[in-house]
Amino acid sequence: MIRLKDVEKYYSNKFVKTWVLRNIDMEVKEGDFVTIMGPSGAGKSTLLHILGMLDDMSGGEYYFLDEPVHQLNERKRTGFHQQYIGFVFQAYHLIDELTVYENLETPLLYKKVKTSERKSLIAETLDRFNIVAKKDLFPNQLSGGQQQLVAVARALIINPKLILADEPTGNLNSKQGLEIMDMLKALNDEGTTIIQVTHDEKKAAYGDRIIHLLDGYIDKIDERN
Amino acid sequence: MLKNYLKTAYRNLLKTKVFSLLNIFGLAFGITACVLILHYVNFEKSYDRFHKDGERIYRLRYDRFDSEGGAVRFASCCPPAAPLIREGYPEVEKIGRMLHVQAGVSTLLDGREIKFLEERIFFAEPDVFDILKFHFIEGDPLIELAEPNKAFVSSSVARKYFGSQDPIGKVLSIDKKTDYRIVGLFEDVPSNSHLKFDILIPWKNLENQYGPQYYEEWGHTGSYTYLRVKPQTDIAAFENKLDDLVTSQCPWLKEYKMTIDLVMQPLYDIHLTSHYLQEYEVNGNRDNVNFLFIIAFFIILMAWVNYINLSTSRAITRAQETGLRKVIGASRAQLIIQFFLETVLINFFAILCTMLLIKLLTPLFSQISGIPLTVGMWSRAWFWEAIAGFFLAGVFLSGLYPVLVLSSFKPSRVLKGRPGISQRGINLRKVLVIFQFVISLALLSGTLTVYKQLSFMRRQDPGFSMDQTLVIKAPRVRDELFSEKMVTFKETLLNNPNIAEFCTVTEVPGRQIYWDNGAIRRAGEDISKGKNYMIVGVDYDFIDVLDIEMVCGRNFSKQYSTDPKALMLNETGVKWMGFDSPESALNQQVDYWGEIYTIIGVVKDYHQQSPKQAFEPQIFRLMPEGRDIRGHFVAVLNAQNIKESVQQINRQYEQFFPGNPFDYFFLDDYFNQQYKFDELFGRIFSLFAGLAIIITALGIFGLASFSAVQRTKEIGIRKVLGADVKRILLLLIQDFVFLLALAGLFVLPVLIFGINRWLESFAKRMDLDAFIFVVPMIIVLCVTLFTVSYQTIKSATANPVDSIRYE
Ligand SMILES: Nc1ncnc2c1ncn2[C@@H]1O[C@H](COP(=O)(O)OP(=O)(O)O)[C@@H](O)[C@H]1O
Numbered sequence A: 001m002i003r004l005k006d007v008e009k010y011y012s013n014k015f016v017k018t019w020v021l022r023n024i025d026m027e028v029k030e031g032d033f034v035t036i037m038g039p040s041g042a043g044k045s046t047l048l049h050i051l052g053m054l055d056d057m058s059g060g061e062y063y064f065l066d067e068p069v070h071q072l073n074e075r076k077r078t079g080f081h082q083q084y085i086g087f088v089f090q091a092y093h094l095i096d097e098l099t100v101y102e103n104l105e106t107p108l109l110y111k112k113v114k115t116s117e118r119k120s121l122i123a124e125t126l127d128r129f130n131i132v133a134k135k136d137l138f139p140n141q142l143s144g145g146q147q148q149l150v151a152v153a154r155a156l157i158i159n160p161k162l163i164l165a166d167e168p169t170g171n172l173n174s175k176q177g178l179e180i181m182d183m184l185k186a187l188n189d190e191g192t193t194i195i196q197v198t199h200d201e202k203k204a205a206y207g208d209r210i211i212h213l214l215d216g217y218i219d220k221i222d223e224r225n
Numbered sequence B: 001m002l003k004n005y006l007k008t009a010y011r012n013l014l015k016t017k018v019f020s021l022l023n024i025f026g027l028a029f030g031i032t033a034c035v036l037i038l039h040y041v042n043f044e045k046s047y048d049r050f051h052k053d054g055e056r057i058y059r060l061r062y063d064r065f066d067s068e069g070g071a072v073r074f075a076s077c078c079p080p081a082a083p084l085i086r087e088g089y090p091e092v093e094k095i096g097r098m099l100h101v102q103a104g105v106s107t108l109l110d111g112r113e114i115k116f117l118e119e120r121i122f123f124a125e126p127d128v129f130d131i132l133k134f135h136f137i138e139g140d141p142l143i144e145l146a147e148p149n150k151a152f153v154s155s156s157v158a159r160k161y162f163g164s165q166d167p168i169g170k171v172l173s174i175d176k177k178t179d180y181r182i183v184g185l186f187e188d189v190p191s192n193s194h195l196k197f198d199i200l201i202p203w204k205n206l207e208n209q210y211g212p213q214y215y216e217e218w219g220h221t222g223s224y225t226y227l228r229v230k231p232q233t234d235i236a237a238f239e240n241k242l243d244d245l246v247t248s249q250c251p252w253l254k255e256y257k258m259t260i261d262l263v264m265q266p267l268y269d270i271h272l273t274s275h276y277l278q279e280y281e282v283n284g285n286r287d288n289v290n291f292l293f294i295i296a297f298f299i300i301l302m303a304w305v306n307y308i309n310l311s312t313s314r315a316i317t318r319a320q321e322t323g324l325r326k327v328i329g330a331s332r333a334q335l336i337i338q339f340f341l342e343t344v345l346i347n348f349f350a351i352l353c354t355m356l357l358i359k360l361l362t363p364l365f366s367q368i369s370g371i372p373l374t375v376g377m378w379s380r381a382w383f384w385e386a387i388a389g390f391f392l393a394g395v396f397l398s399g400l401y402p403v404l405v406l407s408s409f410k411p412s413r414v415l416k417g418r419p420g421i422s423q424r425g426i427n428l429r430k431v432l433v434i435f436q437f438v439i440s441l442a443l444l445s446g447t448l449t450v451y452k453q454l455s456f457m458r459r460q461d462p463g464f465s466m467d468q469t470l471v472i473k474a475p476r477v478r479d480e481l482f483s484e485k486m487v488t489f490k491e492t493l494l495n496n497p498n499i500a501e502f503c504t505v506t507e508v509p510g511r512q513i514y515w516d517n518g519a520i521r522r523a524g525e526d527i528s529k530g531k532n533y534m535i536v537g538v539d540y541d542f543i544d545v546l547d548i549e550m551v552c553g554r555n556f557s558k559q560y561s562t563d564p565k566a567l568m569l570n571e572t573g574v575k576w577m578g579f580d581s582p583e584s585a586l587n588q589q590v591d592y593w594g595e596i597y598t599i600i601g602v603v604k605d606y607h608q609q610s611p612k613q614a615f616e617p618q619i620f621r622l623m624p625e626g627r628d629i630r631g632h633f634v635a636v637l638n639a640q641n642i643k644e645s646v647q648q649i650n651r652q653y654e655q656f657f658p659g660n661p662f663d664y665f666f667l668d669d670y671f672n673q674q675y676k677f678d679e680l681f682g683r684i685f686s687l688f689a690g691l692a693i694i695i696t697a698l699g700i701f702g703l704a705s706f707s708a709v710q711r712t713k714e715i716g717i718r719k720v721l722g723a724d725v726k727r728i729l730l731l732l733i734q735d736f737v738f739l740l741a742l743a744g745l746f747v748l749p750v751l752i753f754g755i756n757r758w759l760e761s762f763a764k765r766m767d768l769d770a771f772i773f774v775v776p777m778i779i780v781l782c783v784t785l786f787t788v789s790y791q792t793i794k795s796a797t798a799n800p801v802d803s804i805r806y807e
């Protein structure tokens, strides 16, 4: 599903290049649950953003479902988001001006899903995440855990093939965190590919492979099973 | 989708209420100012546009040049030109003449005499109304005006004299000399006509008034001549033909070494560019109109800049949302649509506000600008076009920048918590603030300049006194006993303890003298040395009554039986005639159309017109009885019982000169009227300067709050560290003061250039002083300090813990 070949990323600032990622080769198959670990500043988020096509690479090749992403234009890439990719972040990142219901609706609107289908999808999701009662509340009326729940729900509503989660439990207490991890696991069992970033060994254990990043290089890869 | 966009947009507007209101009001004020200026400009430019085929209509003017090239330029023309042109020039479709007179008009209604002084009566040839298409309700002027003793009146005149009765068939007596039967009615002449008349009487009757020779006089101007040419007429070639006509008709010109030029003046140019002698009314000024137009442009620019400023500064907080929307699948196009929609919403509310503001301001603006309320805006196409234009331009211009900035955010940057706006954006905003400062400073300085120059002119010694001075139009209806009546009238008045002084004169100060004569020269000089002078007929007392100073020589006096053959000059006249000094002019002789006059005195130059105008050469002739046309009585009243004195004079006047309407004014009011246009300009200017300041204040407010947000963390930390609010404030204020100083440096040379340019049209100019530049700086500084302080203190007194956590 995903193949990175010698991917690199640097930020140039007045003739000085700051390398963030170098020599990244990796492959992720459909149904994988990959964990990325590493110290702060190692480049984890950057890698995740490149995988999610939120950021350009400085060099190398990136194939997503055999499409060469490094050669695609912005419109095509937007198409991939809408189609295949869901994001979950450490900060919950909901749209403050929209209610829970509308937050869930927005990606479907961007994807131009028909009204009837949209309504049933949202109803289904609200049900599944047990937040039907909250649907007319605004994000600031929810607790952190609830907001992250909505954020995950929003990532899932488009039924993505790939979920990218950047420290999804970082701001939650351990009980809420475990709930979210269980949810991701369940999704993975249903076949969704998941790439998560975490600092927590216990949560890293949910994945079947751990990629350790250090100063922009892949330091080592732990295979489970 | 649209619903989602609208919802977000609407909730966003609500969430940032202050920002939204700033945006909306800033735009609304800008658009309102612009629309009002456009209204004024449009009105000024609409003059005479309602005539059909107006681009082929001309007014024939008259210029006279003496041998030294000195020119006298008239708005009117000499009477004999028109009939010759009518006959011999096929390129002219129609040509017609009009002559403006004032007269006492009376009528009998149900046995009661009703009389008024009418200032807008015209003798007119029928063809004038074939050329100028005014709206006639009853009667055909082309037919009726061809016969003598008929009259057309305007609807309001009809109402004034006859109330609800039918005016047709009624008789108007003009100056108690000639009776005219009303045969037609026309709609009141629109306020945007350079020519305004209330009563029309046939040109044919003119002969009775001035005698037949009037028609043949090439040296006399005074009648307005309008003509319409055939399409595609070569005007320059036609003017050349007119030169030939003048040469063949006026062989005497050679002898005087004078030339007369008949000039074709396009109808559409009259109101904004024509400032000649014998103009029917003081015309507008194209420079002022263009100037206001430029101001309008800058004000709207300012409003848009403001909007860009506010929106981009807010983009920081919107960056998060934008990035997020991208992450969950929004395409760039979808984002652009969303932000445009917000812009549309804001501009829409701004337009609503504008309409409300205009509705509220219209009466005030009508008062300030002098545009009648009846000239509405709402029914005009331009108004809606302008509103639509401002809306669309506003959406695109002011929306474009924020839209591009917002939609081009790299979501990755934002999500990693890095600022989405570069230093370049901040610099751009600073440039925009400087721009706003510049405009505000310029407008404020401009306002001050106009007011200072006006008060400077008012402070000038006019050279005569105008306190408690009553001016009465001299009687036009006169009988054989008039001379004796004058004497007793004067005696009676002077016996009244309320009345201090009395004199009669042909023209009181307050406007350009209407009576001018050319070809006047020193006795013995060649005929070609003749020049044009303004003529004032005075009695023995004029100089004393108006406290006008003599430079040398003496005033007219009854002790000299030779004085009817004497004259006085003003100082400018002395120079004009070529004397080295006033003294050397004394006892010299002047050839005034073949008669020899002796100069007995030189009068110190006084301001016949406002100090805006330069002094003109004047000749004072002795006319103890004054004149019937444009004659004036001047009575200086004692300070007490002004009202009573006027009534007493009124009673005496009616008794002595029955049949003459009593029409009076106070000299100071009359004289100060001349400042009307400049005062109007000043008022309009200050109105817009005020609006500009409001817009700037809004802009600074926005930027200050932006800086405050940016520095919230810094302020928070400093507060934790124990810094006081004062220090923080100082930090922020520094930025703005620096920008203001830059703006000041930039605007200074522009202002000095502009102000000097404007002052050029004034004969007497004030000195430029620092005041004009410093005061605006202080005002803008105060506004800035206030807004910045307000914003900063608000954020600085917020709980520091909150603001730190915020990041
Ligand atoms: N837009 C950017 N411009 C410059 N440097 C960046 C940018 N984004 C990230 N960095 C730098 O790249 C490095 C890796 O960042 P990041 O991927 O966020 O690390 P992690 O998520 O592993 O903590 C950091 O040193 C960070 O300062």
Ligand SMILES: [Mg+2]
Pocket: A044, A045, A046
């Ligand atoms: Mg990170």
